[in-house]
Amino acid sequence: MEKISYTFPASKQIEHFAHVGVVGSGDLEVIIKPTNHSKTNITIRTGIRGYKTIWESVIHRFFQEHDISAEVKINDFGATPGVVKLRLEQALEVSCHDKYNKN
Known part of the structure; x- marks a missing residue:
């Protein structure tokens, strides 16, 4: 298992916890x-080694565009960069809309 961590400055608050996707x-x-x-x-925890440069590119691009204040955990099982971006966008959408949060 490889563990990769990043920290970015942020200014926008999100409202809710979000959990999307599955480790598969x-x-x-x-x-x-x-x-x-x-x-x-x-x-990020991933079982696929050697892709740190690609992770860095996808994560930097997403969090420069979406300046949110959060703790983000990603558990990967070989997802492509397109799937990573899609799941991040889904999680952001869920965390910002009441209709997805039933609690």
């Missing part, structure tokens, strides 16, 4: 928890 062949799960900090911490 060619997929990943994304868990986003809101924080009151002026930063976002991202932790």
Whole structure:
């Protein structure tokens, strides 16, 4: 298992916890928890070694575009960069809309 971590400055608050995707062949799960900090911490756990440069590119691009304050955990099982971006966008959508949160 490889563990990759990133921290970015952030200024926008999100409202809700979000959990999307599954850890399975060619997929990943994304868990986003809101924080009151002026930063976002991202932790990626992946069983696929040697793709740190690609992860860095996808994660930097997404979090520069979406300046959210959160704790983000990504558990990967060989997802492509397109799937990573899709799951991050889904988690962000869920975390920002009440209709997805039944609690």
